[in-house]
Amino acid sequence: GAAAHEAKRASCSGGASATAARTHGGSCECGGSSLVGAADDLPELTAYVVSPHDIVVARTLDxxxxxxxxxxxxxxxxxxxxxxxxxxxxxxxxxxxxxxxxxxxxxxxxxxxxxxxxxxxxxxxxxxxxxxxxxxxxxxxxxxxxxxx
Structure with a gap:
């Protein structure tokens, strides 16, 4: 099964608030937001949900x-x-x-x-x-x- 991710929000300028979410691996697009896999230089299983107002950083539970x-x-x-x-x-x-x-x-x-x-x-x-x-x-x-x- 896919590992559960804990999501944490980092607000960009613009002030809109995103709710923290739980997700299971992979990628998705939803309402102008997208979930992308980790870059090579970041810790394993890190993902970002990017929207016009927020960036949510999701990481594997440690x-x-x-x-x-x-x-x-x-x-x-x-x-x-x-x-x-x-x-x-x-x-x-x-x-x-x-x-x-x-x-x-x-x-x-x-x-x-x-x-x-x-x-x-x-x-x-x-x-x-x-x-x-x-x-x-x-x-x-x-x-x-x-x-x-």
Whole structure:
């Protein structure tokens, strides 16, 4: 199947506003606008929708976009798995931050406290400030014993 593209708008002089759109590869023409494929010197799967008033730049979703989407869907386990496996490709997210969001979610929802404790052990390392924060959070949740070996 064709890869979904996320569209972002860049307004040209003239001030008319275009709405961001999702599209699936290829090219099209519609109402004075056209979708053209990427030039050789641009990142793969970049496309432009050009109209008399706007230029919409569409690009393939990257790993950061996918991690963000998974977290918005509250699928923190999948977000952490992706962040861990694609860490070198991430620009906006850090594995430790995704792990902490997952731990926070587990504590807030009364989820798997043992899993939350394992995540702390795996990802916090020697960061005293982070450990202090999470010891307090586990204590507030009545789950401090889960952090004990």
């Amino acid at each position: 790993c950061d976009d996918r991690v963000s989407w998974l977290m918005q869907q509250r699928r923190f386990d999948a977000a952490l798995a992706m962040a861990t496996s694609k860490e070198a490709l991430l620009r906006r997210h850090h594995v430790i931050d995704v792990a902490e969001m997952y731990v926070s979610h587990l504590l807030a929802t009364g989820g798997d406290i043992e899993c939350a404790a394992r995540l702390c052990e795996e990802h916090l390392g020697d960061d005293d400030a982070r450990w202090t924060r999470w010891i307090c959070a586990f204590g507030a949740a009545g789950a401090l014993s889960a952090l004990l070996p």
